[in-house]
Amino acid sequence: xxAAVVAFSLSTPIVKWAAVTGVVLAFWRMWxxxxxxxxxxxxxxxxxPDRRTxxxxxxxxxxxGLNISLLFTAVxxxxxxxxxxxxxxxxxxxxxxxAVVFDERPNWSALRxxxxxxxxxxxxxxxxxxGGTATLAxxxxxxxxxxxxxxxxxxxxxxxxxxxxxxxxxxCMMPLGLITTIPMAVLIAGDEIFAMSARGWLVAAGLAVxxxxxxxxxxxxxxxxxxxxxxxxxxxxxPALAVFFAFLILGEAVQPLQVVGMVLVLIGxxxxxxxxxxxxxPQPPPPPTVTNALGTRS
Numbered sequence: 091x092x093a094a095v096v097a098f099s100l101s102t103p104i105v106k107w108a109a110v111t112g113v114v115l116a117f118w119r120m121w122x123x124x125x126x127x128x129x130x131x132x133x134x135x136x137x138x139p140d141r142r143t144x145x146x147x148x149x150x151x152x153x154x155g156l157n158i159s160l161l162f163t164a165v166x167x168x169x170x171x172x173x174x175x176x177x178x179x180x181x182x183x184x185x186x187x188x189a190v191v192f193d194e195r196p197n198w199s200a201l202r203x204x205x206x207x208x209x210x211x212x213x214x215x216x217x218x219x220x221g222g223t224a225t226l227a228x229x230x231x232x233x234x235x236x237x238x239x240x241x242x243x244x245x246x247x248x249x250x251x252x253x254x255x256x257x258x259x260x261x262c263m264m265p266l267g268l269i270t271t272i273p274m275a276v277l278i279a280g281d282e283i284f285a286m287s288a289r290g291w292l293v294a295a296g297l298a299v300x301x302x303x304x305x306x307x308x309x310x311x312x313x314x315x316x317x318x319x320x321x322x323x324x325x326x327x328x329p330a331l332a333v334f335f336a337f338l339i340l341g342e343a344v345q346p347l348q349v350v351g352m353v354l355v356l357i358g359x360x361x362x363x364x365x366x367x368x369x370x371x372p373q374p375p376p377p378p379t380v381t382n383a384l385g386t387r388s
Contacts, residue, residue, distance in 0.1 A: 091312045091321060097305035099331035101297060102165045102173060103339045110290035112162030114283050117275035118294040119162075120155065123302030124264040131261045139258045144266075146252050147259055150245035151266025154306075157238035158267065159274040160231055168228025170336035171344055171352075174329035175210070176232040178355050183240040203365060206358030213351025243321075250313040259310050264302070330356065 108115055131138070139147075165173050249259060275283055286294070312321055330352060336342040344352075 091308060091316065091325075094305040094308035094312070095325055095328045096331065097300050097308075098325075099328050100335055101301045101305070102161075102170050102332050103336040104293055104297065104300075105162050105165050106170065106336070107339050108287075108290050108293035110166075110286055110293070111279050111282055112164070112166040113159050113271075113275045113278045114286055115290060115294055115297075116159045116162040117271055117279075117283055118286065118291070119297045119302060120158065120264060120268055120271045122295055122298035124268065126298055126303055127257070127261045127264050131257060134257075136257060139262050143254050143258050144262050146249040146254055147262040148266055150242055150249055150259075151263040152270050153238050153242040153245060154263055155267030155270035156274075157235060157242055159271050160235045160238060163278070164228050164231040164235055166228075167225050167231065170340070170342055171329075171333050171348060172229055173232050173235075174332040175352060175355050176229060177236055177239065178325075178329045178359055179236060180240055180243075180325070181359050183236070184243055187240065187244055203358050203361040206354055206361070210351040210354025210356075210358060213347050213354065217345055217347035217351065246310060247313050250310065256307060256311045256314075260303075260307055263306075263310075 105112065105115060161173075246259070246263075254262075309321065333342075333344060333352065337344065
């Protein structure tokens with residue numbers, strides 16, 4: 091998960107640096123990821139995924155294709171700070187849904203810590219420079235990214251819990267993701283799909299390895315070995331790293347009040363995720379009822 095967090099943190103600044111229509115970059119990155127995973131599958135002479143595996147992975151793949159198309163579009167329309175810190179709200183959706191879907195029993199009083207994060211996100215969104223790169227459209231798309239990523243995580247957890255191994259999961263997930271990526275690319279970009287710059291091709295190839303194999307492969311592996319809340323708490327470091335990389339790669343400025351907001355987001359999400367996993371101690375059972383010889387209970 092540490093490797094995944096670093097890789098994801100680098101990916102959004104690199105996408106923006108490519109200066110390519112986001113959905114076009116997502117389109118080619120997906121095709122390259124399909125080639126790398128299936129190439130590995132064949133070279134390693136692993137058994138091909140069966141019908142059951144494809145069925146289990148299908149929902150995660152469809153949401154992943156939607157997620158990457160929306161994410162790559164959003165980061166070209168808003169600042170990295172906005173994009174990453176909106177995405178940081180994932181645990182506020184994942185932990186309650188994980189309780190419902192996977193019968194986990196978090197401490198619901200932890201929801202109060204979510205208010206700290208909401209205040210922090212408000213600082214990040216509304217106290218940037220007036221000449222920044224953030225837009226309302228990009229921020230709204232990031233809300234859709236938040237929902238699609240949450241769905242992806244939950245369906246990934248379900249498939250991994252059902253016994254789908256990492257390589258088989260990724261080999262199925264990538265081509266299934268194309269089912270949602272291709273229509274979005276055609277509708278939004280049209281002929282522009284085949285007019286990508288040299289820098290765009292370089293970034294697409296790099297992302298196919300950096301996130302398509304390393305990051306998502308690590309997340310899929312971690313899903314079978316870590317609770318979903320542990321994964322989300324580790325990902326709270328991702329936005330701060332992404333903003334740092336955006337400063338180095340893109341020169342994006344961050345205002346002091348935004349830094350305050352980022353700290354509040356990280357504190358709130360960390361406290362929320364930790365507290366949500368503290369189960370309420372079970373109440374001791376009532377003492378057994380004893381009936382004496384006279385038939386009365388004592």
